[in-house]
Amino acid sequence: MNGIVLAIVSVTVIGLICAVVLAIASKVMAVPVNEKESQIRECLPGANCGACGYAGCDGYAAALASGEETKTTKCIPGSDSTAAQIAAVLGVEAEDVVEQVAVIHCKGDCDVTRDKMNYQGIDSCKAANLFYGGTGSCAYGCLGIGDCVKVCPQDAICIEKGIAHIDVRKCIGCGLCAKACPKHLITVEDDTITCQVTCSNHDKGALTRKVCTHGCIGCQKCVKNCPVEAISMDNNLAKIDYSKCIHCGTCDDLCPTGCIMEADFRGAWNKAE
Amino acid sequence: MSFKALIVILLSGVLVNNYVLRQFLGICPFLGVSKELKNATGMSIAVIFVMLLATAVTWPIQTFLLTPNGLDYLQTVVFILVIAALVQLVEIVLKKYIPALYRALGVYLPLITTNCAVLGVTIANIDKSYTFVEALFNALGSGLGFFLAMVLFAGVRGQIESSDPPESFKGLPITLVAAAILSLSFFGFNGVVENLFG
Numbered sequence: 289m290n291g292i293v294l295a296i297v298s299v300t301v302i303g304l305i306c307a308v309v310l311a312i313a314s315k316v317m318a319v320p321v322n323e324k325e326s327q328i329r330e331c332l333p334g335a336n337c338g339a340c341g342y343a344g345c346d347g348y349a350a351a352l353a354s355g356e357e358t359k360t361t362k363c364i365p366g367s368d369s370t371a372a373q374i375a376a377v378l379g380v381e382a383e384d385v386v387e388q389v390a391v392i393h394c395k396g397d398c399d400v401t402r403d404k405m406n407y408q409g410i411d412s413c414k415a416a417n418l419f420y421g422g423t424g425s426c427a428y429g430c431l432g433i434g435d436c437v438k439v440c441p442q443d444a445i446c447i448e449k450g451i452a453h454i455d456v457r458k459c460i461g462c463g464l465c466a467k468a469c470p471k472h473l474i475t476v477e478d479d480t481i482t483c484q485v486t487c488s489n490h491d492k493g494a495l496t497r498k499v500c501t502h503g504c505i506g507c508q509k510c511v512k513n514c515p516v517e518a519i520s521m522d523n524n525l526a527k528i529d530y531s532k533c534i535h536c537g538t539c540d541d542l543c544p545t546g547c548i549m550e551a552d553f554r555g556a557w558n559k560a561e
Numbered sequence: 562m563s564f565k566a567l568i569v570i571l572l573s574g575v576l577v578n579n580y581v582l583r584q585f586l587g588i589c590p591f592l593g594v595s596k597e598l599k600n601a602t603g604m605s606i607a608v609i610f611v612m613l614l615a616t617a618v619t620w621p622i623q624t625f626l627l628t629p630n631g632l633d634y635l636q637t638v639v640f641i642l643v644i645a646a647l648v649q650l651v652e653i654v655l656k657k658y659i660p661a662l663y664r665a666l667g668v669y670l671p672l673i674t675t676n677c678a679v680l681g682v683t684i685a686n687i688d689k690s691y692t693f694v695e696a697l698f699n700a701l702g703s704g705l706g707f708f709l710a711m712v713l714f715a716g717v718r719g720q721i722e723s724s725d726p727p728e729s730f731k732g733l734p735i736t737l738v739a740a741a742i743l744s745l746s747f748f749g750f751n752g753v754v755e756n757l758f759g
Binding site: 291294298302303307309310313318319411 | 638642646649650653656725
């Protein structure tokens, strides 16, 4: 009997001492948490994508709460509703977010271009790119191994016919794929754009023609015919200045290789909703 | 208790009786946190710290409280209780003073609470009837052994990352095979320390 009492008492006393020490420690060394910060953090989607320019959602919430950051619209994945919630927490007026989407500037799938080797190395675009510029006969095109697929937090990218495709309804415009692509084929644009150049080949027309029937051959038809001079030639490749574009669709109609394509991201967004 | 005896305890803790690679205790963090060298070092330092602290607290409890009162059977319960409280304390301290390390360790710090390597060290100290100083050296040696295993394995895993194993070996299987080979190599230390200090 005595043994049991002693056992119970000693375990209880040890437990109590531990509890008291922990209680004191948690009081003395409590880390002050800004209430606003945790509220803002609740509003954010928590994908930690870094599109806001901060190290994850925690970083953005901390910057907003401390007043370092005043723009509530930087969370692109969260879009308008998140911006409105953050604005409500901070007590400022809500602004609209322009949704963004990732655009892949290559449509050189297996129908229009060829592989120049049978690559069996490390399973990553970055590694393949280091090996003679990758598998494709076009040195600028999509390698199709899918570094972008691996980093996409929304599973919005898939590999079809040997190149990456973005499902714009799932894309949140975080730009992680743009950073992962070793060929720099992906850019993040406002989803209001209506045309896109789906080629990144800077070679002269004849060379481009040899490796891909879809590529930009630098004919300058679009440059000459654009009513607002929004298209320029950047080293044998058409480049659209979206700040000038009036969405007339002339370039899309005229392009002989079909490399300038119509884009309807807004439509995709609306459909999703 | 000579200085030589302490060195023998320390070295056998690191090499011969390496907790991870010879006694297969504390495998969870060994596989979980060894992906990056930075996290591996952080985790190992936390383990060394907790092992030392746990030994410093559990040895007196066993010697002055449990054994004299015939309560040896409470050893496991009391030790787990004390170690859990200690880990909580370490967590609070880290959160306050080294938040970067706190975030890096993440879920693995609470895992030290039930890490069998820590409990194993404290119980081994009692089983081998070490004195207090010997027990501390054993804890330090075991902690350093854990550190060595983690750092070595982080390097091995770095190499595995950039290799191209067969499909069925990708990921955990090749990691476990590598761990087994590393463990096998540590069996080569059998008897080295004893013969070195004869």
